[in-house]
Amino acid sequence: SPEVRAVAVVVVVGAIMSILDTTIVNVGLETLSRDLDAPLSTIQWVATGYLLALATVIPLTGWAAERFGPKRVWMTVVTGFVVSSMLCGLAWSANSLIAFRVLQGLAGGMVMPVGMITLAQAAGPQHMGRVMSVVGVPMLLAPVVGPVVGGLIVEHLSWRWLFFVNLPVGIVGLLLAVRLMPGARAQGRDGGSAHLDLRGLALLSPGIALVVYGLSEVASTGDVAQASVLGPIVAGLGLLIGFALHAWRIEFPIVDVRLLRIGGFAAAALTVVVVGAALFGGMLLLPLYYQIDRGLSPLQAGLLLAPQGIGAAVAMRWSGRLTDRIGGAPVVLAGLGVLMLGTLPFTQVTGSTPYWLLAVALVVRGVGLGFTMMPAMASAYA
Numbered sequence: 001s002p003e004v005r006a007v008a009v010v011v012v013v014g015a016i017m018s019i020l021d022t023t024i025v026n027v028g029l030e031t032l033s034r035d036l037d038a039p040l041s042t043i044q045w046v047a048t049g050y051l052l053a054l055a056t057v058i059p060l061t062g063w064a065a066e067r068f069g070p071k072r073v074w075m076t077v078v079t080g081f082v083v084s085s086m087l088c089g090l091a092w093s094a095n096s097l098i099a100f101r102v103l104q105g106l107a108g109g110m111v112m113p114v115g116m117i118t119l120a121q122a123a124g125p126q127h128m129g130r131v132m133s134v135v136g137v138p139m140l141l142a143p144v145v146g147p148v149v150g151g152l153i154v155e156h157l158s159w160r161w162l163f164f165v166n167l168p169v170g171i172v173g174l175l176l177a178v179r180l181m182p183g184a185r186a187q188g189r190d191g192g193s194a195h196l197d198l199r200g201l202a203l204l205s206p207g208i209a210l211v212v213y214g215l216s217e218v219a220s221t222g223d224v225a226q227a228s229v230l231g232p233i234v235a236g237l238g239l240l241i242g243f244a245l246h247a248w249r250i251e252f253p254i255v256d257v258r259l260l261r262i263g264g265f266a267a268a269a270l271t272v273v274v275v276g277a278a279l280f281g282g283m284l285l286l287p288l289y290y291q292i293d294r295g296l297s298p299l300q301a302g303l304l305l306a307p308q309g310i311g312a313a314v315a316m317r318w319s320g321r322l323t324d325r326i327g328g329a330p331v332v333l334a335g336l337g338v339l340m341l342g343t344l345p346f347t348q349v350t351g352s353t354p355y356w357l358l359a360v361a362l363v364v365r366g367v368g369l370g371f372t373m374m375p376a377m378a379s380a381y382a
């Protein structure tokens with residue numbers, strides 16, 4: 001319907017901005033390390049700090065959408081994202097850039113979830129497959145297009161444009177939201193009273209952040225058994241277990257863990273987690289592999305990642321319709337098989353692996369992702 005199409009346009013613009021920013025910087029990490037005179041282990045926090053902030057703020061999304069309305073929240077966080085992007089582009093040192101990236105993550109964490117809430121309520125469960133396949137295009141293409149755009153910027157412009165590029169996209173998104181997004185508040189189970197579960201927030205947000213921090217430290221230490229890795233992960237898991245016990249007992253928790261009692265929802269959520277790890281983990285490592293191990297330029301590295309986007313675009317055309325027609329389970333199962341097939345060659349990669357083999361594997365990976373990520377999310381929403 002026209003209403004759903006209008007919301008989808010706004011959500012897609014927001015998705016392009018927030019996800020592109022997650023991946024566009026990866027190609028520039030080596031350049032940032034050199035230009036800001038900081039070791040790669042420090043510059044890695046440009047990516048890690050953003051993710052930590054992202055993880056911390058996401059649990060607030062549902063409450064904020066019910067309390068203030070999705071349109072107002074979306075426009076506020078996009079404005080914050082644009083301002084923090086400008087600050088990142090003006091950063092004068094590695095430490096200032098990391099600090100501004102944290103601010104950017106706090107704003108960016110809500111952009112996609114708030115858009116999804118609005119779109120899901122506008123579309124209804126019967127059309128979620130096709131709607132999610134539209135929104136899924138930027139979600140699956142941005143990790144591939146990001147390195148290409150990042151490579152062009154790093155090669156022909158200053159690294160500062162890795163962040164300034166968000167400004168026009170964000171401004172377009174705000175103008176579209178004023179005209180196209182519905183102004184009604186999201187309705188939760190509490191009938192719109194939007195009670196804020198402060199105790200749950202105090203357990204959940206730090207818990208997620210500590211787990212993400214501990215995992216990120218593996219890159220610096222190279223050892224999972226180090227105290228700097230295990231300590232935060234164990235502490236974070238303790239807080240998350242505490243949150244789960246708390247959320248199970250109260251009527252309106254900040255995140256309703258009781259939804260996981262629904263078998264299909266739990267399976268879809270777990271699928272999104274593991275497929276997301278396969279997608280974004282690979283998109284962080286592959287640009288560094290091409291640049292450091294194979295000695296290629298950022299632009300060449302970005303172009304060599306493009307085949308995955310081709311595969312995803314081809315698959316996305318059919319996955320949404322199939323999900324609405326036959327359900328998510330058979331589509332996701334087939335997609336997981338294709339995804340595994342496309343990932344196998346990367347377990348044997350060396351410094352001399354033929355580029356054509358990597359390109360073919362990325363196309364297959366893209367097809368698998370297109371038939372997995374968005375159908376799983378559509379099933380969960382439905």
